[in-house]
Amino acid sequence: MSKSILVIHGAGMNMRGIAQVEVFGPMTLPEYDAAITGFAAQAGVQLEIYHSNIEGEIINKLYQAHSAAIDGAVINPAGFTTGYPALCAAITQVSFPVYELHMTNPAVRGRISDIGRVTKGVISGFGIEGYRLALDGLLHQ
Secondary structure, three states, X not given: OOOEEEEEEEEOHHHOOOOOHHHHOOOOHHHHHHHHHHHHHHHOOEEEEEEOOOHHHHHHHHHHHHHOOOOEEEEEEEOOOOOOXXXXXXXXXXXXXXXXXXXXXXXXXXXXXXXXXXXXXXXXOOOOHHHHHHHHHHHOO
């Protein structure tokens, strides 16, 4: 039986490839999703990808995934990286491991992630390959 993984894109991810291209590169969110879907297919995992710019919707999605007994999640919090205690609390309340992922290294921009403090691990600075690393990590839990 294959594992079921949820990938969450946080606030502003829909602007990838449109804004701040000099920081995050030219890939658009649909291109991210295509690459992540390919990684999941290679790994043999069931994948759901979810994006919202609204914190409460992401919290609800985490709780739905908890009820559905998924095996793990990857979150690129983007605009939710700091200052979102309700999202941090939700991550601590689900029964599956969650990895935080960033395409770039937020620490270079002076940002220390609040989300990373409550996740199983943080992957940053590997570009799109970070998603492959996160899926691999979840497969070996």
